[in-house]
Amino acid sequence: METIDLSDFFITKAxxxxxSQHLTKIFDxxxxxxxxxxxxxxxxxxxxxxxxxxxxxxxNKVQDSSIPALQEFLxxxxxxxxxxxxxxxTIAFEPTNETLKAFSQWFxxxxxxxxxxxxxxxxxxxxxxxxxxxxxxxxxxxxxxFEKTIxxxxxxxxxxxxxxLHQSTEHVTLGR
Amino acid sequence: MLLTLSILATLACIFIFLAYxxxxxxxxxxxxxxxxxxIDSNYHHVVDDALSKERKILDDATQEADQxxxxxxxxxxxxxxxxxxxxxxxxxxxxxxxxxIAHTFTSEYTNSLNTLSGQSLAQFQTIMTTLExxxxxxxxxxxxxxxxxxxxxxxxxKKARMQQIDAAVVTIVQKASQEIFNKxxxxxxHQNIVIESLExxxxxxxxx
Numbered sequence: 328m329e330t331i332d333l334s335d336f337f338i339t340k341a342x343x344x345x346x347s348q349h350l351t352k353i354f355d356x357x358x359x360x361x362x363x364x365x366x367x368x369x370x371x372x373x374x375x376x377x378x379x380x381x382x383x384x385x386x387n388k389v390q391d392s393s394i395p396a397l398q399e400f401l402x403x404x405x406x407x408x409x410x411x412x413x414x415x416x417t418i419a420f421e422p423t424n425e426t427l428k429a430f431s432q433w434f435x436x437x438x439x440x441x442x443x444x445x446x447x448x449x450x451x452x453x454x455x456x457x458x459x460x461x462x463x464x465x466x467x468x469x470x471x472x473f474e475k476t477i478x479x480x481x482x483x484x485x486x487x488x489x490x491x492l493h494q495s496t497e498h499v500t501l502g503r
Numbered sequence: 504m505l506l507t508l509s510i511l512a513t514l515a516c517i518f519i520f521l522a523y524x525x526x527x528x529x530x531x532x533x534x535x536x537x538x539x540x541x542i543d544s545n546y547h548h549v550v551d552d553a554l555s556k557e558r559k560i561l562d563d564a565t566q567e568a569d570q571x572x573x574x575x576x577x578x579x580x581x582x583x584x585x586x587x588x589x590x591x592x593x594x595x596x597x598x599x600x601x602x603x604i605a606h607t608f609t610s611e612y613t614n615s616l617n618t619l620s621g622q623s624l625a626q627f628q629t630i631m632t633t634l635e636x637x638x639x640x641x642x643x644x645x646x647x648x649x650x651x652x653x654x655x656x657x658x659x660x661k662k663a664r665m666q667q668i669d670a671a672v673v674t675i676v677q678k679a680s681q682e683i684f685n686k687x688x689x690x691x692x693h694q695n696i697v698i699e700s701l702e703x704x705x706x707x708x709x710x711x
Binding site for chain 2: 419420423430433438453455460461463465468469470477
């Protein structure tokens with residue numbers, strides 16, 4: 328199946344689910360009287376994503392006036408979303424949108440494929456990430472390195488002072 | 504005429520008879536009145552006698568009672584005086600006897616206390632001497648046998664506690680340094696380290 332670049336629409340799993348739901352709503356209204364594609368896209372996706380989707384339609388030579396062609400393309404997008412691989416990333420900081428885009432771009436340029444991220448934040452990782460993909464888990468965080476460094480520290484010197492002088496019984500007296 | 508005469512005679516006889524009867528009844532009534540007066544006079548005489556006798560009896564009884572009461576009052580007064588005298592005498596005797604007993608008891612009690620305190624002091628001094636020597640012996644025993652054992656246990660306890668503290672310090676230092684390093688690292692560096700992680704994962708075939 329020919330792949331469609333959907334990185335302009337979503338990066339994370341939650342965003343992909345939301346986008347798919349918006350497409351379903353557009354799909355449901357496509358055969359209603361007075362259907363207006365631009366208005367419907369604007370209502371469901373907002374300006375930026377509307378423009379991106381219209382651009383995508385043109386790139387894929389889909390006539391927006393043809394309801395069957397439009398329906399077929401929207402179906403194709405939804406099928407693509409369902410087949411995108413899921414990569415679970417646990418990182419040590421709160422990512423910005425730009426950071427997520429950078430990760431997504433890395434996959435597009437390096438592996439030539441789009442993925443959906445399931446992002447988790449765990450500050451105890453210190454830095455780096457744990458990655459789960461295709462059923463494999465790898466820990467590339469600095470947590471293990473940190474723990475090893477701390478455990479290899481020199482032991483604390485214990486001062487064991489032994490008392491040398493005890494109470495003398497020579498001076499013990501009772502009564503008057 | 505004859506009939507008239509006979510009627511007149513009859514009427515005269517009847518009239519005479521009635522007159523006689525009236526006189527006779529009157530006479531009887533007078534006799535009855537006389538008898539009644541006699542009975543009445545007799546009755547009053549008897550009653551008066553009875554009343555005079557009753558008064559006399561009452562006067563005699565009253566006089567007799569007065570005499571008895573006067574005698575009794577005299578006797579009671581005398582008895583009271585005698586009882587009071589006897590009680591006064593008894594109280595004085597008891598007081599005197601009590602004072603004597605108290606004095607005797609106090610003397611005996613003081614003597615006993617003096618004796619007892621002397622004995623107790625001697626016993627107490629003996630006990631204290633025994634206790635002192637016992638305590639000295641116990642302290643010596645403690646220094647010779649128990650103290651080294653206690654010191655050894657104390658050292659072991661200190662060692663265990665130091666190990667616990669050491670472990671706690673390691674954990675704290677680790678968490679603190681992790682936190683500090685995490686916060687001090689710029690976002691770009693975090694991002695680059697994650698990209699490096701992705702590169703390593705690619706090399707290890709995680710995405711294949």
